[in-house]
Amino acid sequence: GNSVTQMEGPVTLSEEAFLTINCTYTATGYPSLFWYVQYPGEGLQLLLKATKADDKGSNKGFEATYRKETTSFHLEKGSVQVSDSAVYFCALSGYNQGGKLIFGQGTELSVKP
Amino acid sequence: EPEVTQTPSHQVTQMGQEVILRCVPISNHLYFYWYRQILGQKVEFLVSFYNNEISEKSEIFDDQFSVERPDGSNFTLKIRSTKLEDSAMYFCASSEGATGSSYNEQFFGPGTRLTVL
Numbered sequence: 001g002n003s004v005t006q007m008e009g010p011v012t013l014s015e016e017a018f019l020t021i022n023c024t025y026t027a028t029g030y031p032s033l034f035w036y037v038q039y040p041g042e043g044l045q046l047l048l049k050a051t052k053a054d055d056k057g058s059n060k061g062f063e064a065t066y067r068k069e070t071t072s073f074h075l076e077k078g079s080v081q082v083s084d085s086a087v088y089f090c091a092l093s094g095y096n097q098g099g100k101l102i103f104g105q106g107t108e109l110s111v112k113p
Numbered sequence: 114e115p116e117v118t119q120t121p122s123h124q125v126t127q128m129g130q131e132v133i134l135r136c137v138p139i140s141n142h143l144y145f146y147w148y149r150q151i152l153g154q155k156v157e158f159l160v161s162f163y164n165n166e167i168s169e170k171s172e173i174f175d176d177q178f179s180v181e182r183p184d185g186s187n188f189t190l191k192i193r194s195t196k197l198e199d200s201a202m203y204f205c206a207s208s209e210g211a212t213g214s215s216y217n218e219q220f221f222g223p224g225t226r227l228t229v230l
Contacts, residue, residue: 036221041205041223042180042223043117043204043221043222043223043224044156044221045221046218046219046220047171049218089155091156091158099161099208099210099217100146100158100169100218101145101146101148101156101158101188101206101219102158102159103148103154103155103157104155105154106155106156
């Protein structure tokens with residue numbers, strides 16, 4: 001079945017450091033891929049998405065490129081801020097599967113000033 | 114900005130008791146979902162609901178669980194006889210649509226933390 005694997009956390013970075021959170025997936029067909037963010041005490045918010053191969057999703061300085069050849073959707077940001085501290089979830093939605101999301105285990109990011 | 118709301122934020126119950134978790138989806142949305150997250154584990158899909166019936170459910174969603182849209186605004190998850198392992202954060206989500214190759218963003222509520230003692 002479909003699944004998502006992302007790098008384990010927690011990840012601790014200094015402000016302005018470069019961020020990469022790895023995400024790989026297993027799926028049949030052509031899934032849509034997402035990154036969700038969960039700030040402390042809040043629900044999940046969609047950060048960015050990509051719906052087909054080679055698409056790049058971007059938002060708030062974060063980027064991720066849908067790589068079908070490596071089945072990956074790594075999250076990157078060039079310069080993190082303290083306010084980026086949160087838990088980041090990679091997820092996929094299978095083609096024509098009613099929209100349910102399959103999540104990775106989440107990666108906690110802590111950014112220190 | 115419209116948002117999904119959930120009540121209560123925290124529910125404590127005794128094992129074997131029934132609980133009802135409530136959600137108010139965004140008003141023009143047609144698809145509704147419940148997910149859960151056991152502490153330290155990944156977010157897991159439970160059930161999706163469309164047109165007043167279950168579209169899909171996971172193996173977690175056994176006979177102890179049920180969902181209902183009792184009126185035009187609420188969407189509820191009922192657990193008939195809670196077990197210790199039902200302790201988790203339960204998230205409700207809604208979207209405008211979910212079919213075909215286009216994606217309709219799922220908007221999540223803040224969650225209800227269920228603690229079963």
